[in-house]
Amino acid sequence: MTATTTTPTRTPPPERSGRRGAALLQRLVVVRELGILAALVLLIGITLIANPRFLSGQNVRDLMLSAAILVVLAAGQTMVIITRNVDLSVGSVLGLSAYATGTLLANMPGTPVVVAVLAGMAVGALCGLLNGVIVAVAKVPSLVVTLGTLYAIRGLDSLWGSTSGRLQINATDLPAGFKDFGGARVLGIPVLFLVAIAVVVVVGIHLRSYRSGRELFGIGSAPEAARLSGIPVGRRVLVAFVVNGALAGLAGVLYAARFQTLDTTAGTGLELNVVAAAVVGGVAIAGGTGSAWGAALGALLLTTIGTSLPQLGLDPFWRDAAVGALIIAAIALDKSLTDRLAARLRGRNLRGR
Amino acid sequence: MAVDTSAGPAAPARPSRAPRTLPSGSVITTFLVVFLVVAGFAVDGFASSRNAGFLLLDVAVVALIALPLTLIVVTGEIDLSVASTVGLSSSVMGWLWFQGLPLELIVPLVLVLGAVLGAVNGLLVTRLGLPSLAVTIGTLALYRGLAFVVLGDQAVADFPRSWTTWAISSIGGTGIPNVVLPLLVLVAVTAVVLHATPIGRSLYAMGNSEDAARFSGIDVGRTKLWLFVAAGVVSALGGVYWTLRYGSARADNATGVELQVIAAILLGGVSIFGGSGGLLGVMAGALLLASVRNALQLVNVPSDVLNIVTGVLLIVAVVAPQVTGWARGRLASRPPG
Amino acid sequence: MAGAPPAAPPGPADGPAPVLALRDVTKSFGAVAALRDARLELRAGSAHALVGENGAGKSTLVKILAGVHGPSSGQVLLDGEPVTLDGPAAARAAGIAVIYQEPTLFPDLSVAENIFMGRQPLGAGRRIDKARLHADCAALFERLGVALDPARPARGLSIADQQMVEIAKAISFEARVLVMDEPTAALSGVEVERLFAVARALRDGGAAVLFISHRFDEVFDLCDTITVMRDGAWVATSPTSELTVDQVIRMMVGRDVAELFPKQDVVPGEVVLQVEGLGSTGVFTDVSFEVRAGEIVALAGLVGAGRSEVVRAVFGVDAYDAGSVTVAGTRLKGGSPAAAMAAGIALVPEDRRQQGLVMELSVERNATLTRRWALSRFGWLTGRAERATAADWTQRMQVKAARLSDPVATLSGGNQQKVVLAKWLSTEPRVLIVDEPTRGIDVGTKSEVHRLMSSLAAEGLAVVMVSSELPEVLGMADRVLVMHEGRLVADIPRSRADEDSVMLAATGQAGAA
Amino acid sequence: AVLLSAAACGGTTRGDDDSAGGGSGSTAEADPDAEIPSGLSVAFLPKQLNNPYFSVADGGGEQAVGEFDGEYSEVGPSEASASSQVSYINTLTQQGADVIVTSANDPNAICSALDQARAAGASVVTFDSDTDPECRDVFINQATAEGIAETQIDEMADQIGGTGQVAILSATANATNQNTWIELMTEYAASEYPDMEIVTTVYGDDEDEKSFQETQGLLQTYPDLAGIISPTTVGIAAAARYLSGSEYKGQVALTGLGTPNQMREFVEDGTVTSFALWNPEDLGYLAAWAGAALAAGQITGEEGQTFTAGDLGEYTVGADGEIVLGDPTVFNADNIADFDF
Numbered sequence A: 001m002t003a004t005t006t007t008p009t010r011t012p013p014p015e016r017s018g019r020r021g022a023a024l025l026q027r028l029v030v031v032r033e034l035g036i037l038a039a040l041v042l043l044i045g046i047t048l049i050a051n052p053r054f055l056s057g058q059n060v061r062d063l064m065l066s067a068a069i070l071v072v073l074a075a076g077q078t079m080v081i082i083t084r085n086v087d088l089s090v091g092s093v094l095g096l097s098a099y100a101t102g103t104l105l106a107n108m109p110g111t112p113v114v115v116a117v118l119a120g121m122a123v124g125a126l127c128g129l130l131n132g133v134i135v136a137v138a139k140v141p142s143l144v145v146t147l148g149t150l151y152a153i154r155g156l157d158s159l160w161g162s163t164s165g166r167l168q169i170n171a172t173d174l175p176a177g178f179k180d181f182g183g184a185r186v187l188g189i190p191v192l193f194l195v196a197i198a199v200v201v202v203v204g205i206h207l208r209s210y211r212s213g214r215e216l217f218g219i220g221s222a223p224e225a226a227r228l229s230g231i232p233v234g235r236r237v238l239v240a241f242v243v244n245g246a247l248a249g250l251a252g253v254l255y256a257a258r259f260q261t262l263d264t265t266a267g268t269g270l271e272l273n274v275v276a277a278a279v280v281g282g283v284a285i286a287g288g289t290g291s292a293w294g295a296a297l298g299a300l301l302l303t304t305i306g307t308s309l310p311q312l313g314l315d316p317f318w319r320d321a322a323v324g325a326l327i328i329a330a331i332a333l334d335k336s337l338t339d340r341l342a343a344r345l346r347g348r349n350l351r352g353r
Numbered sequence B: 001m002a003v004d005t006s007a008g009p010a011a012p013a014r015p016s017r018a019p020r021t022l023p024s025g026s027v028i029t030t031f032l033v034v035f036l037v038v039a040g041f042a043v044d045g046f047a048s049s050r051n052a053g054f055l056l057l058d059v060a061v062v063a064l065i066a067l068p069l070t071l072i073v074v075t076g077e078i079d080l081s082v083a084s085t086v087g088l089s090s091s092v093m094g095w096l097w098f099q100g101l102p103l104e105l106i107v108p109l110v111l112v113l114g115a116v117l118g119a120v121n122g123l124l125v126t127r128l129g130l131p132s133l134a135v136t137i138g139t140l141a142l143y144r145g146l147a148f149v150v151l152g153d154q155a156v157a158d159f160p161r162s163w164t165t166w167a168i169s170s171i172g173g174t175g176i177p178n179v180v181l182p183l184l185v186l187v188a189v190t191a192v193v194l195h196a197t198p199i200g201r202s203l204y205a206m207g208n209s210e211d212a213a214r215f216s217g218i219d220v221g222r223t224k225l226w227l228f229v230a231a232g233v234v235s236a237l238g239g240v241y242w243t244l245r246y247g248s249a250r251a252d253n254a255t256g257v258e259l260q261v262i263a264a265i266l267l268g269g270v271s272i273f274g275g276s277g278g279l280l281g282v283m284a285g286a287l288l289l290a291s292v293r294n295a296l297q298l299v300n301v302p303s304d305v306l307n308i309v310t311g312v313l314l315i316v317a318v319v320a321p322q323v324t325g326w327a328r329g330r331l332a333s334r335p336p337g
Numbered sequence C: 001m002a003g004a005p006p007a008a009p010p011g012p013a014d015g016p017a018p019v020l021a022l023r024d025v026t027k028s029f030g031a032v033a034a035l036r037d038a039r040l041e042l043r044a045g046s047a048h049a050l051v052g053e054n055g056a057g058k059s060t061l062v063k064i065l066a067g068v069h070g071p072s073s074g075q076v077l078l079d080g081e082p083v084t085l086d087g088p089a090a091a092r093a094a095g096i097a098v099i100y101q102e103p104t105l106f107p108d109l110s111v112a113e114n115i116f117m118g119r120q121p122l123g124a125g126r127r128i129d130k131a132r133l134h135a136d137c138a139a140l141f142e143r144l145g146v147a148l149d150p151a152r153p154a155r156g157l158s159i160a161d162q163q164m165v166e167i168a169k170a171i172s173f174e175a176r177v178l179v180m181d182e183p184t185a186a187l188s189g190v191e192v193e194r195l196f197a198v199a200r201a202l203r204d205g206g207a208a209v210l211f212i213s214h215r216f217d218e219v220f221d222l223c224d225t226i227t228v229m230r231d232g233a234w235v236a237t238s239p240t241s242e243l244t245v246d247q248v249i250r251m252m253v254g255r256d257v258a259e260l261f262p263k264q265d266v267v268p269g270e271v272v273l274q275v276e277g278l279g280s281t282g283v284f285t286d287v288s289f290e291v292r293a294g295e296i297v298a299l300a301g302l303v304g305a306g307r308s309e310v311v312r313a314v315f316g317v318d319a320y321d322a323g324s325v326t327v328a329g330t331r332l333k334g335g336s337p338a339a340a341m342a343a344g345i346a347l348v349p350e351d352r353r354q355q356g357l358v359m360e361l362s363v364e365r366n367a368t369l370t371r372r373w374a375l376s377r378f379g380w381l382t383g384r385a386e387r388a389t390a391a392d393w394t395q396r397m398q399v400k401a402a403r404l405s406d407p408v409a410t411l412s413g414g415n416q417q418k419v420v421l422a423k424w425l426s427t428e429p430r431v432l433i434v435d436e437p438t439r440g441i442d443v444g445t446k447s448e449v450h451r452l453m454s455s456l457a458a459e460g461l462a463v464v465m466v467s468s469e470l471p472e473v474l475g476m477a478d479r480v481l482v483m484h485e486g487r488l489v490a491d492i493p494r495s496r497a498d499e500d501s502v503m504l505a506a507t508g509q510a511g512a513a
Numbered sequence D: 001a002v003l004l005s006a007a008a009c010g011g012t013t014r015g016d017d018d019s020a021g022g023g024s025g026s027t028a029e030a031d032p033d034a035e036i037p038s039g040l041s042v043a044f045l046p047k048q049l050n051n052p053y054f055s056v057a058d059g060g061g062e063q064a065v066g067e068f069d070g071e072y073s074e075v076g077p078s079e080a081s082a083s084s085q086v087s088y089i090n091t092l093t094q095q096g097a098d099v100i101v102t103s104a105n106d107p108n109a110i111c112s113a114l115d116q117a118r119a120a121g122a123s124v125v126t127f128d129s130d131t132d133p134e135c136r137d138v139f140i141n142q143a144t145a146e147g148i149a150e151t152q153i154d155e156m157a158d159q160i161g162g163t164g165q166v167a168i169l170s171a172t173a174n175a176t177n178q179n180t181w182i183e184l185m186t187e188y189a190a191s192e193y194p195d196m197e198i199v200t201t202v203y204g205d206d207e208d209e210k211s212f213q214e215t216q217g218l219l220q221t222y223p224d225l226a227g228i229i230s231p232t233t234v235g236i237a238a239a240a241r242y243l244s245g246s247e248y249k250g251q252v253a254l255t256g257l258g259t260p261n262q263m264r265e266f267v268e269d270g271t272v273t274s275f276a277l278w279n280p281e282d283l284g285y286l287a288a289w290a291g292a293a294l295a296a297g298q299i300t301g302e303e304g305q306t307f308t309a310g311d312l313g314e315y316t317v318g319a320d321g322e323i324v325l326g327d328p329t330v331f332n333a334d335n336i337a338d339f340d341f
Ligand SMILES: Nc1ncnc2c1ncn2[C@@H]1O[C@H](COP(=O)(O)OP(=O)(O)OP(=O)(O)O)[C@@H](O)[C@H]1O
Pocket: C029, C032, C033, C034, C052, C053, C054, C055, C056, C057, C058, C059, C060, C061, C101, C409, C410, C411, C412, C413, C414, C415, C440, C442
């Protein structure tokens, strides 16, 4: 029984060009996001032809404002989805945080904006902690848990509203400083949008270049392998939920700042939009791949569809249908790209031998 | 084959007859029964036949759609577009009725439409290999959008009394709605398919490991495709029933019902990752959700609290087995004596 | 010394205190006692082998060393001090690197990240330095002779490549203790040789090596000490020099094992399986062969030659784009395993965890999955019919399982493999295709599998066997087909098949066809 | 096609006599002098709970119920859907409520449930949004549809000088009363102000964000837009907020139906000149009294019957069981300070 160790005649095959593989991988990442970007540019182009005023200053600002909230939510959701989880409760968390912030500001008009923002984020983080603890400690599927908290947090929100006797918080109830924050611009760009961009950059860099970020990918890619390689799976997932909750809380504050009128239904039904934005942006629902930039682009694309379809003269009734068709087109495109890459990897593998 | 087992170290495995594990869903079913009994005594008006009728009417569509969706979830997929299919079927039904077609023709046409809608989902999932959660988030928006395209802001409401009354009236004077009988038949058929046929076995296999199922000769793609088609047809049937029950065909009918159906399925102990769970639990889950709401409404609990209760119930349903399993594990691993 | 090994505990006869030791470790999963008072001592600068039958508890022991499981009782000693390894991270911090029996990679991450997860080199602002990450990985691969691109994702790697990545990862820790649970099961000679070279270098550098394998040649080649386990309990520990293969086997199994390759001579009958011009772009081209009733045909070749892909295409799990498969004169519909099964083909796939078994389902459901239609009456399938069939077949295959209703995942690797065999043999096929049928199977069972294959062939079954184990190929096959880079390059009859002829063809150096 | 026509001959088609129709109609005699029994249970079932508008209206109802010494309750779904309303109506039926006061999310979908409630002895009053007249006893109309439509068009014409493009920002596409008003507005504008062009109707779904975005879309699509009419409180507030923060403030006129509390800021900052609404508190108040009158037998819902609605005085049942609250109030900078709801 020595045959397996005979004839070590084969010399190690020539090193396969590392450049090419790296380039390929790089290209895939770029292409994924480029595809969405291209769709976005195409949509804007067509809309511009139909309505040249589409890119007027006011309209672009409005677009940014509308997108800001979804972008923040999508960035947070990306972290969670990458770990092979999902957080369906973000719409409810946004509602609760917006209402809490609004109540705080209405009762204490002297509260500085920063404190209001932190308070909103704290409310969100608390909700995220609840989700995260249940998911990570009890080891139960996040879809179920967050479906539960979707109902429960919304119920809490409206219960608060109906017992506090303040069903709606109007612009008049909010202090001027906060309202200014909602309308403020830097170099013509709405501050709310800048906040969203900052969030995306921070989350994006963390996911790409930090050990703890990479570990999130590991967890989503193969949970068992993550456990065996000593990654603190529970803690990482918990933190992802807390951060996502805090970002949903931040989105609640942005919501309050932007609309300045809120009741306890704020953000209802938003969860599917957020998941859709992430998925359109190339974040795989099965975990392990995706980027915050992609998700942000997805959010931007969905928002742009919302505002551009009416300008293309499309009957408003068509809007939902178009959004749905676009989501499907986006994931189909993404799939065909990844398939092509996988096929190429396979072919190379054979040749390399 | 002649194998010398006398000296073999391998103790031949015992057949598993002795300690049978409880059938899945028995916990939730027990819970349901306890709840019904308690509520029957504690809640005024809960245990009347009229209330039972209301309750069953409320749960009918959710239970109906839960049937095919349970099979889909067992295979590890999901269909979020079911409620939108209900809406689109309802719209199309209204539109066709408005065009003067007879209901006897409309109903089969709508069912065919449901099959087509389901097939679209199924083909996208099985042929293109797209994740069903993402696909059906897309068709959730698409089908609902098409429902509005068909009927816009109109409502078609002049359906014949004979049909609409059938949908809400009960068998004889029993208080049990007419719709319960066909529903029970469908439940029985689905239960047999899932639990006592080779098809059911293959559903569990592919839910746990698609690869292993394919390597065992199971045509995973085709099976899933047919399940999505079935979900489409049944949802369309739900659309027809919904339209008749409320006597109103509208594009926004059954908005959000998908979450109720999924809540029932998850409450019933079906794993969202596929491969485990049973129909008994799902039906119990659907009934439990509806009766808790009903009982709490009867004692004037506000709807905010109802939502909280629903959410907590869902979480408890998944966490509880985890906790008891953990506790049992602690007991078992304690050194004997 | 039939089953009565020296009972003396491995004393501290010579050398320093063991780096890592297990003392009277017991581990039970529910009612199953996987380890009973197991003990082990690993010393610096020594390569230690752990052998035992399937289900003897080797992997469980490894997982205790790795901190994955905590012992139910007993102690783990590090440098003579008791320690609690409460997680893989703790074991790693203690200087223990582990290669698990089944590769555990992150398919979406690059190979380099897989290796350095959690230890990626950092640059400015504690950000990961990608360039250095890839350079470090490339250097490591160079050392092991692995030809993989550090930047490619792990998804799509063959089992062998995955195993190599796992090895690279374990090596990269520069650990004091290197534990390898059947690292060579999927590897062929070249890779094994390289692995051993590295392992020896580490050992000579003062590391303690624990090596688990069912291939005794490897054990005797690499290790200086052997520990034998049986039924979760320690049996013996001896220097390799004092043992022979037969002694080891007797201690493992508790009896003598019959001839390893009991090939019966048969006269081949009709052509049952005919494969003509089969091709799949980028994978394999123009593969033609035929198999007669009673014949055992081996498909040999280096890892990655495309053997598995050919048999998968024949069975219809993978689609092909040229050629045809004919069974007993009837052409098969491509891409349909159901059609292949109907025609009488059975395929025991190479990856039992992904392809062979539904890990969460019970042993009985798995064993009868292929027979679900046959066992049902008018489409009605009862658990009782399944239980009876499963009990029958698992008994025939000597599957060691506590209960047939337990998930198959709780079985040891070898016992899982037996369930896969049971699942397919119970379909009573005309053509049996087995892909690495004895991977990870212990000697006793292996000879049973071989005897079974050979007697089934004698009864008229046509067998196609893909195997990377050359002795198995030479011992079992009536004919050896050799593949090289996706092509069939040689067809060698039993009489002319030997190590040289097969290896020459497999490395692409023989023009003979 | 053969199949189609064949089936059409024998099947149940639209226009068959079977179609909905032929309701019960009350036969009982009304006794205008009947006493309102004490302890009447009166349940308010709005379109949606926690909706500020319905909160105010139900508050009026609560006050009325207190005045005639009944038991008030408010129940309802947290999302505005007809099917959840049905479930609440069923619960009320089971509880044996004496009076159900509701605003329908769908004119037909809750009909059969209301029928069952009436069969079980409840009196049914609809307010704000009516059902099919057969399914309820009386409907409290906040104002005649004509009155509402004409007031809004007149206000708009006043502000834009009777010429220019005008868009409508409505609630959901299915909202019954909005659709009726829009139809009447279009007719009225065409006949009275031929230079005023109603260019489109968009739907904000009574969601603040959606309404906000729709406003923004309108201004992009119609650069020459002179004014926006939003016959829904959510819509007008969102539109006003958008306008006040944009370059269109003061350029594009906005009117419609809004609550003084929400609109006060925009009237004061000049974004909005005037808008209209009835007093929702009065609406609920009247509805409760009408319910009590029904339960007491003072009225049965026949045209011409009269009853007294507490402080609001005497009301007469009109055709189809409709009771009109009165003309809407127009709010502007001069009078807005007098209202708080
Ligand atoms: N998670 C688990 N739950 C229950 N039983 C288990 C579990 N893991 C292992 N076992 C049982 O423990 C015993 C030892 O298994 P182990 O995997 O250690 O064997 P092994 O010696 O590695 O065998 P092989 O050579 O086949 O890999 C087996 O009987 C197995 O069924």
